[in-house]
Amino acid sequence: KAGKLSRKVDLLEGKKSGVIRSWSQYGMILSGSQIMMFKDDDWFNSKISDLKDPSKSTILPTLKPDMILMTSDSVALHDKSYTKYKHVFRLVCPKGNQYLFQAENEVEMNDWITKINYA
Numbered sequence: 041k042a043g044k045l046s047r048k049v050d051l052l053e054g055k056k057s058g059v060i061r062s063w064s065q066y067g068m069i070l071s072g073s074q075i076m077m078f079k080d081d082d083w084f085n086s087k088i089s090d091l092k093d094p095s096k097s098t099i100l101p102t103l104k105p106d107m108i109l110m111t112s113d114s115v116a117l118h119d120k121s122y123t124k125y126k127h128v129f130r131l132v133c134p135k136g137n138q139y140l141f142q143a144e145n146e147v148e149m150n151d152w153i154t155k156i157n158y159a
């Protein structure tokens with residue numbers, strides 16, 4: 041799955057302080073049990089239709105993401121206590137890192153949650 045999400049780092053190694061807490065937009069690809077994140081919007085936009093096409097998965101190993109998250113021991117959930125923005129889900133990672141991601145609508149949010157949890 042590929043798409044654009046806003047991301048906010050909420051906890052790093054369980055700590056809230058010293059974390060850059062602003063939202064920023066990332067291109068994201070979920071492939072197997074890894075999430076690859078890309079900051080370069082023009083580049084991501086130019087590739088997104090290929091990235092959504094499973095028959096073009098051979099390009100995946102050639103990509104150079106800005107950040108990779110392994111999702112195998114992580115849990116994604118809709119955080120209903122976070123009410124400032126809609127369609128926000130939380131990714132809880134085993135070392136205590138937590139990220140908030142905002143999808144463009146509820147269907148997209150649920151699709152990301154399901155695919156992350158079952159990847």
Ligand code: I3P
Nearest residue numbers: 048049050059060061062063122124125140
């Ligand atoms: C953060 C930014 C985030 C906000 C966060 C702020 O400030 O305004 O949008 O999160 O609040 O710290 P900065 O841009 O100076 O880093 P929300 O949008 O979720 O409120 P927080 O620290 O209470 O999470």
